[in-house]
Amino acid sequence: MSVPRAEPERPDLTPTGRVILGMLAAGIGTGYDIKQIVDRSTRHFWAASYGQIYPELKRLESAGLVVSRSEPTGGRARQVYGLTPAGRDALEDWLETGDEPLYELRDEGMLKLFFSDFTSPEQRIANLRAMHERAQRKLAALRELDGKGDSGGPGLTLQLGIAITRCYAEWCAEAERRLTDGEDE
Amino acid sequence: MSVPRAEPERPDLTPTGRVILGMLAAGIGTGYDIKQIVDRSTRHFWAASYGQIYPELKRLESAGLVVSRSEPTGGRARQVYGLTPAGRDALEDWLETGDEPLYELRDEGMLKLFFSDFTSPEQRIANLRAMHERAQRKLAALRELDGKGDSGGPGLTLQLGIAITRCYAEWCAEAERRLTDGEDE
DNA sequence: CAGGTCATGTAAAGCGTTACATGATTTT
DNA sequence: AAAATCATGTAACGCTTTACATGACCTG
Numbered sequence: 472m473s474v475p476r477a478e479p480e481r482p483d484l485t486p487t488g489r490v491i492l493g494m495l496a497a498g499i500g501t502g503y504d505i506k507q508i509v510d511r512s513t514r515h516f517w518a519a520s521y522g523q524i525y526p527e528l529k530r531l532e533s534a535g536l537v538v539s540r541s542e543p544t545g546g547r548a549r550q551v552y553g554l555t556p557a558g559r560d561a562l563e564d565w566l567e568t569g570d571e572p573l574y575e576l577r578d579e580g581m582l583k584l585f586f587s588d589f590t591s592p593e594q595r596i597a598n599l600r601a602m603h604e605r606a607q608r609k610l611a612a613l614r615e616l617d618g619k620g621d622s623g624g625p626g627l628t629l630q631l632g633i634a635i636t637r638c639y640a641e642w643c644a645e646a647e648r649r650l651t652d653g654e655d656e
Numbered sequence: 657m658s659v660p661r662a663e664p665e666r667p668d669l670t671p672t673g674r675v676i677l678g679m680l681a682a683g684i685g686t687g688y689d690i691k692q693i694v695d696r697s698t699r700h701f702w703a704a705s706y707g708q709i710y711p712e713l714k715r716l717e718s719a720g721l722v723v724s725r726s727e728p729t730g731g732r733a734r735q736v737y738g739l740t741p742a743g744r745d746a747l748e749d750w751l752e753t754g755d756e757p758l759y760e761l762r763d764e765g766m767l768k769l770f771f772s773d774f775t776s777p778e779q780r781i782a783n784l785r786a787m788h789e790r791a792q793r794k795l796a797a798l799r800e801l802d803g804k805g806d807s808g809g810p811g812l813t814l815q816l817g818i819a820i821t822r823c824y825a826e827w828c829a830e831a832e833r834r835l836t837d838g839e840d841e
Numbered sequence: 842c843a844g845g846t847c848a849t850g851t852a853a854a855g856c857g858t859t860a861c862a863t864g865a866t867t868t869t
Numbered sequence: 870a871a872a873a874t875c876a877t878g879t880a881a882c883g884c885t886t887t888a889c890a891t892g893a894c895c896t897g
Binding site: 582 | 790817
């Protein structure tokens with residue numbers, strides 16, 4: 472007779488837990504470093520703040536997915552974390568699930584554009600120009616980042632980020648041109 | 657002598673408050689309708705749930721930015737909201753501020769791609785394919801929406817949404833091809 | 842008359858940022 | 870000696886979703 476299979480006990484990762492496990496797998500061991508690296512890499516599609524990172528590291532530790540050891544730098548306290556086998560499993564499980572991945576965008580520039588019928592044509596164009604400038608600044612910041620030649624995960628997401636930001640910027644520029652020319656036809 | 661100018665009292669709108677005021681300006685008057693329209697229009701860059709909409713309508717009313725009247729449909733209760741002059745001012749103020757607009761993206765597909773160095777090459781390709789399919793579905797859904805010819809705000813945001821989603825989908829398709837061909841060179 | 846849509850709302854929980862607090866070390 | 874960086878953490882607050890609860894009206 473078939474024994475009811477014990478559930479593999481997949482401890483569902485919180486959103487911030489996901490990025491933390493990944494960073495630990497990459498050898499980024501402290502809360503501080505995770506924050507630095509996130510800000511220099513995943514930030515444009517996945518942010519994290521200290522207020523989430525430190526408590527989440529502790530939760531992950533009490534869940535047995537990570538372990539920490541104290542490695543002070545001189546008199547400066549420092550906790551270095553690493554994945555346990557269970558933690559690595561959880562990371563791989565997450566990377567392999569086909570579950571509908573989370574996708575959320577909140578773009579106030581677009582919202583203003585959406586409601587721009589309630590302002591003047593000039594205001595709409597100004598809005599578009601602001602969106603364009605922002606996109607260009609973001610594009611410059613992304614190009615500044617390392618990993619151009621990187622053919623691994625980080626390089627791929629950087630390339631995708633650059634591609635969509637360029638597309639966004641170009642669309643804004645063109646819409647701006649169209650509206651400026653045909654001002655009131 | 658100069659009298660200290662009274663602050664124009666800009667009642668700062670909460671994120672959901674912004675979309676609500678805009679929708680009311682557009683003549684969408686009930687919480688229910690706002691939700692329906694948001695889901696059919698701004699959802700891809702600005703979502704809202706009932707749990708936010710109804711309480712926020714009340715807050716806006718006690719702040720004097722909107723007023724409601726009861727307009728039951730038969731025996732079915734129904735509150736219809738509209739902007740007050742102060743509400744219209746608040747909307748226009750918001751639309752005209754040059755304040756750094758909020759932009760937040762959370763894309764789990766990209767996060768998985770970022771960490772795909774910790775899985776197999778096949779898994780990375782599967783990930784890319786999943787991202788591609790999702791983008792295609794989204795593209796189809798956007799194209800389904802009305803407003804193709806609309807040259808106003810809603811039409812513009814729809815066009816931008818289509819442009820970036822197409823770009824996203826194409827990038828995924830190309831990356832997938834590249835990785836499938838050069839599998840292990 | 843069952844199932845869908847119209848319509849409103851609340852409670853709990855989860856997620857997240859911001860601002861603050863602390864203190865050591867390193868760089869200028 | 871000041872300023873920046875390394876390093877950790879908490880408390881308060883705000884935003885949002887989810888799940889639930891309720892009930893009327895409409896369509897097949």
